[in-house]
Amino acid sequence: MTVPPEELELAAAFPPAERDRWREMVKGVLRKSGAAGEDTPLEEIEGLLTRESYDGVPVAALYTRDDAPSGRPGLAPYVREVRPEGEGIAGWDVRQRHAHPDPAVTRAAVLADLENGATSVWLRLGEGGLPITGLTEALRGVLLDLAPVVLDAGAATGAAADAFLSLVTERGNAADAAGNLGADPLGLAARTGTPGSMDEAAALAVRCAREFPKLRAIVADGTPYHDAGGGDAEELGAVVAAGVAYLRALTGAGLSVDEAFGQIEFRLAVNAGQFASIAKLRAARRLWARVAEVSGAADGTAARVHAVTSSAMMTRRDPWVNMLRTTIATFAAGVGGADAVTVQPFDARLGLPDDFARRIARNTQTLLLEESSLARVVDPAGGSWYAESLTEGLAQAAWAWFTEIEKAGGLAAALESGLVADRLATTWARRRKDIARRRAPLTGVSEFPNLAETLPQRDPAPRPPGGGLPAVTYAQDFEALRDRSDAHAEATGAPPKVFLATLGPIAVHTARASFAANLFQAGGIETVSGAPEEFGTSGATVACLCTSDRLYEERAAEAARVLHDAGAVKVWLAGKGTYEGVDAHVYAGCDAIEVLETTLRDLGVNE
Numbered sequence: 110m111t112v113p114p115e116e117l118e119l120a121a122a123f124p125p126a127e128r129d130r131w132r133e134m135v136k137g138v139l140r141k142s143g144a145a146g147e148d149t150p151l152e153e154i155e156g157l158l159t160r161e162s163y164d165g166v167p168v169a170a171l172y173t174r175d176d177a178p179s180g181r182p183g184l185a186p187y188v189r190e191v192r193p194e195g196e197g198i199a200g201w202d203v204r205q206r207h208a209h210p211d212p213a214v215t216r217a218a219v220l221a222d223l224e225n226g227a228t229s230v231w232l233r234l235g236e237g238g239l240p241i242t243g244l245t246e247a248l249r250g251v252l253l254d255l256a257p258v259v260l261d262a263g264a265a266t267g268a269a270a271d272a273f274l275s276l277v278t279e280r281g282n283a284a285d286a287a288g289n290l291g292a293d294p295l296g297l298a299a300r301t302g303t304p305g306s307m308d309e310a311a312a313l314a315v316r317c318a319r320e321f322p323k324l325r326a327i328v329a330d331g332t333p334y335h336d337a338g339g340g341d342a343e344e345l346g347a348v349v350a351a352g353v354a355y356l357r358a359l360t361g362a363g364l365s366v367d368e369a370f371g372q373i374e375f376r377l378a379v380n381a382g383q384f385a386s387i388a389k390l391r392a393a394r395r396l397w398a399r400v401a402e403v404s405g406a407a408d409g410t411a412a413r414v415h416a417v418t419s420s421a422m423m424t425r426r427d428p429w430v431n432m433l434r435t436t437i438a439t440f441a442a443g444v445g446g447a448d449a450v451t452v453q454p455f456d457a458r459l460g461l462p463d464d465f466a467r468r469i470a471r472n473t474q475t476l477l478l479e480e481s482s483l484a485r486v487v488d489p490a491g492g493s494w495y496a497e498s499l500t501e502g503l504a505q506a507a508w509a510w511f512t513e514i515e516k517a518g519g520l521a522a523a524l525e526s527g528l529v530a531d532r533l534a535t536t537w538a539r540r541r542k543d544i545a546r547r548r549a550p551l552t553g554v555s556e557f558p559n560l561a562e563t564l565p566q567r568d569p570a571p572r573p574p575g576g577g578l579p580a581v582t583y584a585q586d587f588e589a590l591r592d593r594s595d596a597h598a599e600a601t602g603a604p605p606k607v608f609l610a611t612l613g614p615i616a617v618h619t620a621r622a623s624f625a626a627n628l629f630q631a632g633g634i635e636t637v638s639g640a641p642e643e644f645g646t647s648g649a650t651v652a653c654l655c656t657s658d659r660l661y662e663e664r665a666a667e668a669a670r671v672l673h674d675a676g677a678v679k680v681w682l683a684g685k686g687t688y689e690g691v692d693a694h695v696y697a698g699c700d701a702i703e704v705l706e707t708t709l710r711d712l713g714v715n716e
Contacts, residue, residue: 164342172494200484202449208233212243235265237573254285299333311362338537346510380419390445416442427553460567594633612656632705
């Protein structure tokens with residue numbers, strides 16, 4: 110029995126919370142910053158604090174019980190996980206990916222994973238991975254009745270599936286082998302520009318349904334759309350469109366609606382945007398439940414979701430920070446109710462992972478499952494007004510995109526016409542602008558870079574075929590500038606350098622000097638500091654003035670003259686004031702990429 114708040118002695122000591130009272134208090138703060146005026150209506154206050162995601166989903170500053178939970182766990186629309194209350198504790202499937210071209214090396218890595226916490230295997234086969242002829246050797250010693258195997262063979266899916274099913278049959282595991290054959294003809298079209306065979310995928314699904322009851326045949330992979338810079342709703346809308354296309358093909362090949370639903374698994378990216386990733390997985394189940402409803406599928410047909418930590422968020426520079434990114438993403442996957450989770454090793458952008466990187470990736474999941482007991486709570490996000498509202502908003506935006514794709518003739522037609530590519534490119538341009546202006550900071554890259562780092566050496570990873578949607582990374586523009594600076598340092602024996610001309614005592618100039626140093630170092634540019642009179646002996650040809658606004662008024666023009674007289678080709682100022690002799694400005698929200706490109710040109714660093 111819930112006791113009303115007014116009957117609790119502690120609660121009774123406080124006045125009831127009122128939204129307008131909260132708005133009045135917020136308005137007082139916003140007036141001081143100039144964001145609101147005395148005559149700003151209270152009903153407009155929340156709008157001043159509301160922002161939109163890249164998918165146009167509003168993110169408010171305050172949520173209330175009006176943003177109600179969506180049903181009970183285990184019941185349609187399956188927003189709140191698939192397991193109903195009281196069904197027991199069952200963690201997610203810890204799925205590790207392998208793509209080493211040497212079957213013996215892959216076999217050793219697979220066995221090490223399975224012996225130390227992994228519960229299933231994901232193999233990239235064919236071009237960009239393990240040769241199909243090495244599949245038997247790679248799985249030697251793997252108990253196929255205990256460890257599910259997921260294939261990812263792209264254009265070679267048919268051959269890889271035949272090889273795997275033959276191996277399963279030879280070992281007598283047809284009734285017990287689980288996993289997924291990885292047929293995804295539309296995902297192949299997204300990645301390479303060339304679609305796979307829908308008939309082949311449907312035939313594999315029929316074969317699994319008839320001969321291998323625990324195997325699935327189809328993956329609706331959303332990562333190509335995420336990797337192209339798309340938003341969460343765009344990824345969701347695309348995979349739902351793919352799923353619907355596969356349902357049509359599978360039922361057309363003779364499977365019942367329920368059998369067709371049972372053959373499809375979804376693969377979605379999760380990143381360090383914790384709440385958005387949680388909402389994405391919850392929204393995926395809601396969307397697929399709606400498809401099941403209109404398709405006439407039986408109750409209990411919930412989406413099976415495989416969450417993979419984002420490739421786009423991973424960095425080459427300061428790669429150890431990737432461990433933190435993937436930990437947050439894995440947490441979000443667990444809270445969001447993923448059925449299987451793959452953590453990319455922290456060195457994934459550098460090449461083939463080593464044993465340590467694979468161990469850390471594996472143990473990230475073990476820690477969350479065993480030490481944090483994350484799987485012991487059914488739907489941890491359930492009842493969070495923010496999470497529930499974000500889930501619903503994301504589902505609505507994704508459904509709108511899905512229906513737009515369907516009106517264009519389906520996902521295959523939308524990919525061929527460029528509709529999908531254009532939509533994703535627009536979203537990527539917005540995100541890229543935010544990254545350039547450091548509104549979307551990347552620790553170790555755009556913020557707090559380590560110019561003295563020594564990157565670990567890795568063997569080159571096989572490159573999967575491209576030709577379809579672009580594969581972008583959030584750090585790519587900053588990392589390209591770092592590469593230019595490193596090449597210059599190797600060619601000349603010294604890194605490019607900017608002189609920070611500090612004015613006044615340390616307490617006055619430190620904040621802006623630190624800001625400027627952080628910005629220039631994000632492009633691989635070394636910074637040295639001192640008084641303007643020391644510029645001539647610094648070895649730099651570009652300078653940046655750093656101090657308080659008050660001292661700028663008194664000394665900026667003279668300091669700029671001193672710097673120019675000493676040979677400075679450009680004088681930046683950390684701030685926004687206009688002063689004689691100052692050529693340009695760096696400030697919070699400026700286009701850091703443009704600043705760094707300009708500075709490298711001024712320093713004579715070749716592209």
